[in-house]
Amino acid sequence: MELTDKHHPLARRPFEQDRETTRPLLARPGSEASFLFLARFIIASALLVLLVLVGSVVYDGFSRLSLSFLTSFPSRKAENAGILAAWTGSAWLLFLTIIFALPLGVGAAVYLEEYAKKSRATRLIELCIANLAGVPSVIYGLLGLQVFVRALSFERSVLSGSLTLALLVLPIIIMASREALRTVPKGYREGALALGATRWQTTWTQVLPVALPGIATGCILAFSRAIGETAPLITLGALTYVAQVPDSMFAPFTALPIQAFNWLSRPQPEFHVNAAAAITVLLSFMIALNLIAMVLRSKFQRRQR
Amino acid sequence: MTRNSRKALRIKEKIIELLLSLCSSVSVLTTLGIIAVLSIESIFFFREVSLTQLFFDTEWTPLFLDKHFGIWPLIAGTILTSAIALALSVPAGLVIAVYVSEFAHERTRAFLKPILELLAGIPTIVYGYFALLVITPALQIIFPEMGSFNALSAGIAMGVMILPMMASLSEDAIYTVPKSLREGAYALGASKLQMILGAVLPGAVGGITAAVILSAARAVGETMIVAIAAGQQPLFHFNPLQPVETMTAYIVQVSLGDTPHGTLEYHTLFAVAMMLFLLTMVLNIVSLRIGERFKRMYR
Numbered sequence: 001m002e003l004t005d006k007h008h009p010l011a012r013r014p015f016e017q018d019r020e021t022t023r024p025l026l027a028r029p030g031s032e033a034s035f036l037f038l039a040r041f042i043i044a045s046a047l048l049v050l051l052v053l054v055g056s057v058v059y060d061g062f063s064r065l066s067l068s069f070l071t072s073f074p075s076r077k078a079e080n081a082g083i084l085a086a087w088t089g090s091a092w093l094l095f096l097t098i099i100f101a102l103p104l105g106v107g108a109a110v111y112l113e114e115y116a117k118k119s120r121a122t123r124l125i126e127l128c129i130a131n132l133a134g135v136p137s138v139i140y141g142l143l144g145l146q147v148f149v150r151a152l153s154f155e156r157s158v159l160s161g162s163l164t165l166a167l168l169v170l171p172i173i174i175m176a177s178r179e180a181l182r183t184v185p186k187g188y189r190e191g192a193l194a195l196g197a198t199r200w201q202t203t204w205t206q207v208l209p210v211a212l213p214g215i216a217t218g219c220i221l222a223f224s225r226a227i228g229e230t231a232p233l234i235t236l237g238a239l240t241y242v243a244q245v246p247d248s249m250f251a252p253f254t255a256l257p258i259q260a261f262n263w264l265s266r267p268q269p270e271f272h273v274n275a276a277a278a279i280t281v282l283l284s285f286m287i288a289l290n291l292i293a294m295v296l297r298s299k300f301q302r303r304q305r
Numbered sequence: 306m307t308r309n310s311r312k313a314l315r316i317k318e319k320i321i322e323l324l325l326s327l328c329s330s331v332s333v334l335t336t337l338g339i340i341a342v343l344s345i346e347s348i349f350f351f352r353e354v355s356l357t358q359l360f361f362d363t364e365w366t367p368l369f370l371d372k373h374f375g376i377w378p379l380i381a382g383t384i385l386t387s388a389i390a391l392a393l394s395v396p397a398g399l400v401i402a403v404y405v406s407e408f409a410h411e412r413t414r415a416f417l418k419p420i421l422e423l424l425a426g427i428p429t430i431v432y433g434y435f436a437l438l439v440i441t442p443a444l445q446i447i448f449p450e451m452g453s454f455n456a457l458s459a460g461i462a463m464g465v466m467i468l469p470m471m472a473s474l475s476e477d478a479i480y481t482v483p484k485s486l487r488e489g490a491y492a493l494g495a496s497k498l499q500m501i502l503g504a505v506l507p508g509a510v511g512g513i514t515a516a517v518i519l520s521a522a523r524a525v526g527e528t529m530i531v532a533i534a535a536g537q538q539p540l541f542h543f544n545p546l547q548p549v550e551t552m553t554a555y556i557v558q559v560s561l562g563d564t565p566h567g568t569l570e571y572h573t574l575f576a577v578a579m580m581l582f583l584l585t586m587v588l589n590i591v592s593l594r595i596g597e598r599f600k601r602m603y604r
Contacts (some may be wrong), residue, residue: 046401
């Protein structure tokens with residue numbers, strides 16, 4: 001068949017055709033400058049929003065931060081209330097979530113990158129992971145409610161909460177770890193295999209150590225997301241009023257974001273100040289985690305060069 | 306190496322491989338678990354409420370004495386807040402993506418990327434706080450009749466939250482467009498902006514569509530911002546200055562109350578979650594498909 005210009009796939013796009021409609025506007029000498037102005041304006045406003053976002057919370061909450069705020073239980077009087085139960089609960093959640101999610105996530109990533117052959121089963125696993133990454137977090141809460149709280153009768157404990165959060169961050173950990181494993185040059189594996197190492201020996205002694213900083217970065221970001229999550233813990237039925245420090249995995253708990261949400265949903269402005277202070281504590285912890293991740297990543301990139 | 310130790314080694318290898326494959330099967334189990342939990346409880350719901358009641362009633366009052374189960378108020382609330390969020394984040398995200406990939410210096414890029422990541426990593430409760438106590442009071446200066454709970458400020462906060470994801474996914478898409486297309490456009494005498502609008506953006510349209518759909522899925526599933534700032538009144542309207550209740554906010558509302566296990570109210574939780582799950586899953590799969598086809602196009 002003879003292809004005329006019209007049939008060519010690129011024929012729809014040439015400037016010849018668009019000239020009448022687009023040229024007058026775009027050929028104006030100022031158009032690029034005005035685009036740059038627009039772009040810089042948007043970026044500046046995004047930065048401004050980030051500043052106001054963090055700034056307003058810290059500004060509102062800073063006056064409330066004190067040692068007694070960190071060491072008191074919630075109270076009906078806003079000025080006596082504290083976040084002892086909340087931050088200890090968050091610490092417990094973080095600790096257990098790491099224990100559950102880290103080996104599972106890295107193990108799954110190692111399997112998919114180093115072991116799995118291209119098969120239907122592998123494809124299914126990958127599809128599930130990609131899908132789970134997009135499932136809204138409230139739905140994980142309902143899963144946890146039915147499976148961990150009811151079916152396994154762990155009740156509304158730290159254990160149920162952290163298992164739910166572990167499932168929630170698992171896809172993120174798997175994807176980040178796979179990314180890190182993929183950056184390890186093929187030669188490392190081939191070298192070890194050629195020397196007679198088994199696949200696991202190769203993975204354990206050659207591949208994992210090289211990928212470790214990358215895996216760590218991804219995991220830290222995933223766990224910093226886990227301690228900021230509110231919705232799944234609310235659907236799980238985490239309590240909003242807890243006056244005890246969790247002493248075991250089976251203890252009832254509350255967490256920093258839940259405490260903040262509880263205070264925020266009250267009408268009195270004094271409690272909003274408490275919420276701001278609780279969020280400030282949460283944010284400083286997360287920023288610390290993010291800084292660690294950034295340092296690790298820059299080290300990782302330097303080593304690769 | 307003796308034959309026995311070699312055999313032991315081989316068994317150990319097999320066990321390790323099995324353990325690792327079990328790790329990766331957890332994701333399949335989680336997916337199945339979600340589907341099972343939502344379907345089982347939704348069946349109880351549909352035993353008492355018919356599909357006609359669900360889709361041909363315009364009132365949602367399962368927690369009242371006079372119960373109505375029309376889902377539309379929740380869907381309208383979800384669409385309204387998500388639309389506001391996308392109206393903000395899609396154009397702004399695209400402009401940022403074009404700027405970062407085509408105009409910005411390497412230094413600006415190295416400075417912007419971590420900031421975008423930081424913005425993406427902030428817990429949603431902070432955005433909720435921002436919407437309720439910063440955006441709403443600011444908007445009340447312009448719209449004095451606006452209440453303290455409304456769809457607009459929740460939508461705006463959500464838009465800011467989605468912006469980093471939209472920008473970074475579109476930047477990836479733009480980055481995928483091969484150099485030859487750009488050079489072709491230049492060779493035809495295009496200016497830089499013409500090259501971007503005429504060659505780069507049309508070339509990246511698949512990846513950008515995937516990014517928009519993924520952002521939409523994220524907006525539909527967002528919970529805390531709307532639960533805090535949009536109110537909890539399931540009203541059927543599209544007025545951004547009025548309070549609305551989204552599907553996710555309803556789930557939070559019921560979870561916070563002491564709804565006894567096994568009641569109809571309890572089952573509504575799972576019916577709504579089922580719809581939410583189906584909606585986000587369709588969006589995710591469509592986005593994934595488009596994204597994959599887009600990447601294959603330039604391979």
